[in-house]
Amino acid sequence: MTPEEKAPGTPPDWDSDWAAWAAAAKAEYPRAQSALMPFLHRVQARDGWLRPEALDAAARYLELPRQYVESVVSFYSLFRTEPTGHRTIHVCVSLSCALAGSDALLHNLEETLGIRVGQTTPDGSYTLLEAECLAACDLAPACQVNLRYVGPVPPERFQTLLEEEVPTREEA
Amino acid sequence: MKKLDRHYLLRHRDVAGIGTLKGYEADGGYSGLKKALSEFEPDALVDLVKASGLRGRGGAGFPTGLKWSFLAKDGRPRALVVNADEGEPGTFKDREIIEHNPHQLIEGMLIASYATRAPESFIYIRGEFLRGYEVLQQAIAEAMEGGYIGDKVLGTDFSHRMYLYRGAGAYICGEESALLESLEGRRGNPRLKPPFPAVAGVYGLPTVVNNVETIANLPPLILNGAEWHRQWGTEKSPGLKVMSVSGHVARPGNYEVPLDTTLRELIEMAGGVTPGHQVKAVIPGGSSMPLLPASKLDTSIDYESLVQAGSMLGSGGCIVMDDTTCIVAAVARVVRFYRDESCGKCTPCREGTYWMTDVLDRLEGGLGELDDLDTLLDVADNINGKAFCPLGDASVGFMVSAIRHFRDEFVEHITGRTCPLGARLYDTVNY
CATH class of the missing domain: 1.10.10 (Arc Repressor Mutant, subunit A)
Structure with missing residues (x-):
């Protein structure tokens, strides 16, 4: 079964x-x-x-x-061989998103979460990752939380990604 | 440009509820398939698609009917594979079709499978399209329930199975032979050609690989005929195209337009460039294509005109950059993408994209040397046409065109020891 x-x-x-x-x-x-x-x-x-x-x-x-x-x-970049957080945040850093401020967005997330790209917060809440073009340039800067699209997320509105009503892995 | 009275590919924009089988049928959905099965022999459908002049919308622009006619005729069963691995920076058209108009894709796949006599078809969808995967799962189940997929479709002798397969994050799998490798459960390394997929594709079967948008063109084409399709666009590039417009425009999004629309008209449809600013450059067809400077905005987007202007239509991902854009930073970003997405199989692409990224990062950081431009062009020359698959070529087009059109800006970075626009895209910690 x-x-x-x-x-x-x-x-x-x-x-x-x-x-x-x-x-x-x-x-x-x-x-x-x-x-x-x-x-x-x-x-x-x-x-x-x-x-x-x-x-x-x-x-x-x-x-x-x-x-x-x-x-x-x-x-394949989506396959993970290390434990991940309850919410995995992908920030697209390809050209259209970069033009819209994706690097500043990543920077804000790193500062707030206290981790670098590629890392998971010690409490296991968030994993922060860069994504190559998510095919959502209309939502630039585009992100995904647990593979659900969130965007546009201007750099100053990074908090949206942490509060967004996206189910955690366990709830999905 | 002839104005569109309605959407034919982005039909969900005019008709609500079209994402479900009931809604799609209510808008005349699946009547293209019914017509194909009842009025056409498979070969006649291939002829119709040839006569329409429909060209592949995934990037290469190869004539669709001709591609179908290359399938090996040796009695082996054939297969249709739909490439839904959309990931070319600047392109997001297939995502919209999949998420909002999935039955048009499925109907198109059934038409293509009947025309090419393929008992099985596959959709290879990128792993990040989780929503699209769920929508298609649901839509395929509905289509099976409705008798469109399965044994004896709509009471005819045509039987069909459809499979949905998720990728897992690899741009290279948009290259058709890498896609087939991935579909067979392997690393997405491109295959040596020949044999081409038409002779040995998925599981070694003669296979057609078509893009989502190409397939979505089929239902209205079969219903309305080749002449209908040819009323739009140009003689050599007929029909409609979904253009993804992003970057410095007021309303980024997809725009379904005839293929003789100009870049300027397209930008106007997208609400125009950022107020108070001018267009500096446009990539008309995704980041694999050379940029065009603002002086070329009156170029039509048909395949031939864009080539003549020095670029290509590619996948139709139009990225608009205004005068605040640092071209060096943009190039560094694009080349870094190809470095990260190179599968590593062949040396020119794996090493070349690495070293170009290295030099470009230095340049953007104000640490460039005057001979760096020659180095970049030399490395590009050693990738272009010498890599195992098209990803290598794709990594150099934008950079080479940027150096050609904006050489002064590169030189200013070197002589001024900084980015003159102070517009560095990225944070050094993230290299």
């Missing part, structure tokens, strides 16, 4: 959840080789990041070499 099929609030049973997700991902596409990334997305959506044991599970249940799993995970 995949975690989605269980009663809400059922605590994670890590290994059997991973096995169920792997089986579901394999069945979802015409060829099983396409299952790895959908599997990783499911794990990360719940756990917030891809812990080493989850990558072991990917290798085991999808019958792939562990190094292969690692090589795929390391290629």
Whole structure:
């Protein structure tokens, strides 16, 4: 049974959840080789990041070499191999957003949260990341909180990102 | 420019509720598919698309019907892949179509699949489009429920399966062969061509890869015919285009326009440049394209005119920069994007984008040397046409054009030891 099929609030049973997700991902596409990334997305959506044991599970249940799993995970910027905060803030820094002040916005967030880009606040509330073009230049400076668009966020209105009514990972 | 009486691609702007199957059907949705299945043999549809002159809207502008006709004819099943990995800086048109008019995309995919005899189709959507992914999941489920996807579509002999697949943050996966690698569960490194996807694409099957907007063009095209499509634009660049306008304009957004619209008209539609300021430069087609100075604003956006003016239509991401923009900072930012997004497979792109970024950051920081401009152009020359895939070429176009048109501004950064506009885009701590 995949975690989605269980009663809400059922605590994670890590290994059997991973096995169920792997089986579901394999069945979802015409060829099983396409299952790895959908599997990783499911794990990360719940756990917030891809812990080493989850990558072991990917290798085991999808019958792939562990190094292969690692090589795929390391290629894609959305896959995280470190714990992330309840809210992951992506600030787009590509040209249109930069013209609208995305660097000052990032700076304000760094100052307020007391962390640098790439880091998570010690209390685990926020992870602050740069994003390359989010395809939302009409919302410049554009951001995402847990992959939900927020924008435009002018630098002086950085607080919006911390208060925004976007569900945390656990609530989503 | 012939004025549009309504939207054909951004239909949701005229008709509310079109995002659901019921709303879409109420506005005549899926009648293009019905017409295709009942009145056309697949080959006749390919001929119609050829006659319409529709060209790919993802960036390369390749004729769509011709692309379809390249599919290997050896009896193997074929596949259609829709490239929804929109991520070219300045471009955000596919996002709007996906989020607000998903059934037009699905209808177009079914038409294209019938025309190319593909029993399976795939949408590769970038990982950041979580909302778009959810909208498409819902829309595909509705379309299956409605009998548009599945066995014997609408009672005909055409059967079809549709798959939705999420990327995970990699601009390179917008390159079609890297996209196919990613779709097969691998790192998004581009493939050596040939074989082209038309011969060996997803899972080795003959595959057509089309952009979201290209596919969204099909339902109205099939309904109204090739001549209807040709009433807009020019002889060689007919039809409508969704242009994404951003940067220093009053109303950034998507504008659906005929392909003979000028850049000046487009900027006016977007509310004009920042009050009290002048346009300094425009990138007409996303950050991979050379910039055009203000003197070229009367250029039409059709593929040929933009090439003649020294740039390209690309994906239609029009970034407007006013006279407060430091061109050096803008170039540094764009080249940094390609450095970060280079897959690292080939040396010219991986190393070249790294060193260009390094030199540009120094220049913008007031620490440049006079021979830096020659270094930049030399590195660019060693990337352009020598990289494994188009990402390398994409990284140099804007920079080379900026040095050509704004050389003095680069030199001022060097001789003055600072940015003359004091408009540094970024904070040194973030390099």
